[in-house]
Amino acid sequence: MTTPNEWPLWEVFVRTKAGLDHKHCGSLHATDAKMAIQLARDVYTRRQEGSSLWVVRSDQIVASDPSDKAMFFDPMEDKVYRHPTFYALPESVDHM
Amino acid sequence: MYTQAMDTMTPEPGNGKKAVRSAEEMVLEERFEARIDAGDFIEAKDWMPEHYRKTLVRQISQHAHSEIVGMLPEGNWITRAPTLKRKAILLAKVQDEGGHGLYLYAAAETLGTSRDQLLDALHTGKAKYSSIFNYPTLTWADMGTIGWLVDGAAIMNQVPICRCSYAPYARAMIRICREESFHQRQGYEALLTMMKGTDAQRALVQESVNRWWWPSIMMFGPPDDQSPNTAQSMRWGIKRVSNDELRQKFIDATVDQAKVLGITLPDPDLKWNEERQHYDYGVIDWPEFWRVVAGDGPCNRERLGARVKAWDDGAWVREAALAHAGKQATVRRAA
Numbered sequence: 446m447t448t449p450n451e452w453p454l455w456e457v458f459v460r461t462k463a464g465l466d467h468k469h470c471g472s473l474h475a476t477d478a479k480m481a482i483q484l485a486r487d488v489y490t491r492r493q494e495g496s497s498l499w500v501v502r503s504d505q506i507v508a509s510d511p512s513d514k515a516m517f518f519d520p521m522e523d524k525v526y527r528h529p530t531f532y533a534l535p536e537s538v539d540h541m
Numbered sequence: 542m543y544t545q546a547m548d549t550m551t552p553e554p555g556n557g558k559k560a561v562r563s564a565e566e567m568v569l570e571e572r573f574e575a576r577i578d579a580g581d582f583i584e585a586k587d588w589m590p591e592h593y594r595k596t597l598v599r600q601i602s603q604h605a606h607s608e609i610v611g612m613l614p615e616g617n618w619i620t621r622a623p624t625l626k627r628k629a630i631l632l633a634k635v636q637d638e639g640g641h642g643l644y645l646y647a648a649a650e651t652l653g654t655s656r657d658q659l660l661d662a663l664h665t666g667k668a669k670y671s672s673i674f675n676y677p678t679l680t681w682a683d684m685g686t687i688g689w690l691v692d693g694a695a696i697m698n699q700v701p702i703c704r705c706s707y708a709p710y711a712r713a714m715i716r717i718c719r720e721e722s723f724h725q726r727q728g729y730e731a732l733l734t735m736m737k738g739t740d741a742q743r744a745l746v747q748e749s750v751n752r753w754w755w756p757s758i759m760m761f762g763p764p765d766d767q768s769p770n771t772a773q774s775m776r777w778g779i780k781r782v783s784n785d786e787l788r789q790k791f792i793d794a795t796v797d798q799a800k801v802l803g804i805t806l807p808d809p810d811l812k813w814n815e816e817r818q819h820y821d822y823g824v825i826d827w828p829e830f831w832r833v834v835a836g837d838g839p840c841n842r843e844r845l846g847a848r849v850k851a852w853d854d855g856a857w858v859r860e861a862a863l864a865h866a867g868k869q870a871t872v873r874r875a876a
Contacts, residue, residue, distance in 0.1 A: 451657050452863060454650070471713070472647045474656060476866035488640050491633075492720070511586045 453502055455481040457489055460497035467499050475500075577778055582708035585651035593777055596770070597707050598652050599668075600779065602659045605645035606670035609663075610844050612638045614678040615687060623681060630727050631684060637720050644713040651709045664849050672830060673760050675838030682735060682742075682749035688728015690750070690757040690795070696721050697791045698761060706778030729798065736803050743803075750799075751807045758822075759830045761788040767827075792820050 452474035458467040470489050475481035481500040489495070509517055525531050534541070562570075569588045576583065583589055612635050619635065622628035646656055662668035673691055678684070699718055705711045735742040762768060762784040774780040792811075799806050810823035832838065 450860070450863065451655060452859070471644055471716075472650075473643060476862040477869065480862070480866075487636075488643050491636065491640060508586070511584065512588070 452476050453504070455485075455500045456503050456506060457481075457485040458499035458501075459485075459489055459495040460499075461494060462496050467497065470494075472503060577706055577776075580778075581706075582711065583706050584708050592773075593779075594652050596774060596777070596779060597710065598649055598654050598659075601645055601649040601652075601707075601710050601713075602654070602662065603669055603671075605642045605649060605659070606663045606668055607674065608638045608642035608645060610670045610674045610848060612642075613844055613847055614674055614676070614840075615684060617678050618681060618684050621681070622684075627684075627731065634688070634724050634727065637724065641717045641720070644716055645710075648707075648709040648713045660852065664845070664852060666836070666845065669834065670844075671760060672833040672838065673756050674844060675833050675840045676752070676756050677840050679752075680745050680749055682732065682745040683753070685728045685731035685735065685746070686749040686753045688724050688726075689732060689798070690728075690753050691760070692721060692724040692728060693795065694757050694760045694791050696725060697787050697794075701781035701787075704778070704781055729802070732802055746802070747804050750804050754807050755826065755829075756833075758788055758792065759825060761785075761791065763827065763830070789819050792822055796820055 453476070454472055455475055456472050457470055459470045460467045473481065473484050473488055475484050478500060482498055485498050485500055486495075490498070521527075570590055573583075573587075573589060573593075583593075615631060615635050615638075619628060619631050622631050646659060649659055650656055659668070663670070673694075678687070696718065699714055699721065703711055703714045703718055705714065732746050735746050765771060765783045765785045768784055771780060771783060775783070796806065796811065808823045810821060812821055813819075814821045833841070836842075
């Protein structure tokens, strides 16, 4: 329900420090990518919370459908053999 | 500050029960209630009852408005801060309030109401903001008192909302609470510094606390028996702790801080109740609270006027930035 004069919405992702993933932290309105990065710095990293920022137009994100959640994700529930704990080994070698 | 929003809503007739509901809707609602009962978080795209959505838009946007309007009383003193250090601190704090408003507007927008619609509700007087910001900041001591009492009350109110069932709101609140503690500490420290100064400075602190004490404890909203929407909001996990419970917790915590500061709180009935293990306090002037909420506080017109003016004066900037972005995009496409 964005009105025509409203600035587009962007999603902001922050990497807190080198070696970690970028993590979604919120959104903001900006007219273009450059402004979105500038505003993201001011809104989401006022206390050095980040060492890198990603911004992406919210309307460019494709998401899975929450109403399909069960159908989409639950088939993995019975595939316990994908986990290392499924395999019982003799104690002497159990730490492999 | 901000659960006041729910108390200024029109009560739902018959606890939100509508006469006609489709079978499908009833299944969805049952599933929703089960998730709430299980302590699950609700995300933006999940199905939710219309009244849950409305209550949240109302509460989150009024919370956001409070942050933004809350910049005005403190902004009033930025140019007159007594030292460069205090000016830098005050600037950082007011900038934080702006940031908090933005986190909250973004959370409210996930519920399907646009930023322009939210702001329009504020500017036309349809939406409210916390009653506390309709009081004037008359002396520098007010900057300390606001940090100590107003932000202190806000923290007390906001910490339980970090567990709100609506996840985007809860996430915004976690971020806000992490930043808010600096606000309270800087205020208390500013007052401590003044208390170590001259008699005139100490008198300023006492006078300021005298003015802010009662409005601060009104921030928690009306007494529980006059808060008709509390029950539903508690059941839905939007509100976690009642107004009176939070108010008591705040008063209990503040009395000792006042002692350390060396000031008295302006309530002759304030005394420890051994049996209750809480402080008793005097009668709150609720007619004053409702007068301020209804728009007749000392600064209501001035605050709203300042917001509307800022929005109107900024119109050409918003339009120009959008036009510039459009032009740049055209140039890029042509290249």
